[in-house]
Amino acid sequence: MEQRPTLSRPGLALALVSAIGMVLAGVGFHIALIILAIWLGTLWLSAPRPPQPDRSGGDGAFTRASVGDLIEHSATPMLLTQGSRVTTANLSARRLLGSHLVDQDARVAFRHPEAIALLARDAAGSAIIRGLERRRDIWSMNRQPIGDGFAVIELVNRTSEADISRAHTDFVANASHELRTPLASIIGYVETLLDTPGSLDEETSDKFLGTIAREARRLQHLVEDLMSLSRVEAEKHDQPEEEIGFASLVERAARDAAGSERAHRLEMHCNSPVLIAGDSQQLEQLVRNLVDNALKYGDDDKMVSVAVDMSDKGEATLTVEDRGEGIAAEHLPHLTRRFYRTDPGRSRASGGTGLGLAIVKHIVERHRGRLDIDSVQGEGTTVTVRIPCKAPSQAAVRDIAKLS
Structure with a gap:
């Protein structure tokens, strides 16, 4: 006033x-x-009038104090510059660029051609900076003048957006490739049969039809897995609440995955009365995927062990162990990526889509659990899933005991 x-x-x-x-x-x-x-x-x-406060700030003290207080606790890194000198940096900016940033030349702090060009202009604008914190980071730098030579600089991290866009692009490219391969095979054999009616002997025709049927089933499995993955990703933020006896579910799903022809290779240890909150359909799919992988890639003459237990931390623990060739250490971090295969030829020959472990990972994340994969070449692979337990009621304990 x-x-x-x-x-x-x-x-x-x-x-x-x-x-x-x-x-x-x-x-x-x-x-x-x-x-x-x-x-x-x-x-x-x-009459003499009392002196008015210098709202221009003289040397900028009033402006620095007010803007500094305003931006200090913003989650977005923000700076106040006078000319090319940084006069104020909020907490997020100091964490990103270092506390020595204040009173430093902004051009030295950023050391990026696009940033330097933006700082040289006395006007509002933006620039894209790469590698500000880590090599693959992408940041948007926005500059807004506020008068008297001052400007506010805002830094927005665009790395996750770029990663999501790249993941979507890779997914579409990989999915298109996976769909195109069986389709090309089906179309080729069908055209051959249509172009040569009656000229092929019965054995050759049956061979062609068998290939068409096999590729069509592969295409069907791929579409089903893509739809399953889409559903799981859409629901991953909705924590399931259905009360489930985990041991009985695992035993049932494991035997379904093995079928009558591979059931003799299963070694079951599912007697622990473990109760969890979960989605029974998705958990059955998780078990089927893990058991199917273990039976496919384990040694045909050796057993696959499936066990359910309670950990010391109160977690329901599912362990699926095969005795096969094992997986090289460099492949382990990538196994849950979509369409990732350690041996593409063997995987396709066995009917694999490359999506099984990606689906498992998303189901585990939805149930707030953990997924670990350990492997030793020449000895086999062990997959462990840990899901928080639900405190069982007395009635539930009796039901689980009956099922077990």
Whole structure:
């Protein structure tokens, strides 16, 4: 609020005494009042006014303090510059670029051609900076002048957006390739049969039809897995609440995955009365995928072990172990990526789509669990899934005991 000037008390008293004296001396009252008003106006205009705060900041102190307080706790890194010098940096910016940033030349702090070009312009603008914190980082740098040579700089991390876009692009490219291969095979054999009606012997025709049927089933499995993955990803933020006896579910799903022809290779240890909150359909799919992989890639003459237990941390633990060739260490971090295969030829020959472990990973994440894969070449692979347990009621314990 603007402060008013202060009238001098002696001057005010002299004006009043003079006005009274003129009235007593016979001067008309209205004339004396006019003279008094003029005198008071003169005193008002000439009265000293208190100094106003320098809102321009002089050297920028007022602006720095107010903007600094405003941006300090923002989650977005923000800086205040005067010319090319950084005068203020909020907490996020100091964590990103270092506390030595303040009073440093901004061009030295960023050391990026696009950033330097933006800082050189005395106008609003933006630039894309790469490798600001880590080599593959992508940041958007926005500059907004606020007067008196000052400007606010905002840094927005665009890395996750770029990663998502790249993942979508890779997924579409990989899915297109996976779909195109069986389709090309089916179309080729069908065209051959259509172009040579009756000219092929029965054995060759049966061979062609068998290939068409096999590729069609492969295409069907791929589409089913793509749809399953899409559903799991869409629901991954919805924590399931269905009360499930985990051991009985695992045993049932494992035997379904093995079927009658591979059931003799299963070694089951699922007697622990473990209760979890989960989605039974998705958990059955998780078990089927893990058991199917173990039976496919394990040694045909050796057993696959499936066990359910309770960990010391109160987690339901599922372990699926095969005794096969094992997986090289460099492949382990990539196994849950979509369409990743350690041996593409063997995987396709066995009917694999490359999506099984990606689906498993998303199901585990939805159930707030953990997935670990350990492998030793020449000995086999062990997959462990840990899911938080649900405190069982007495009735549930009795039901689980009956099932077990």
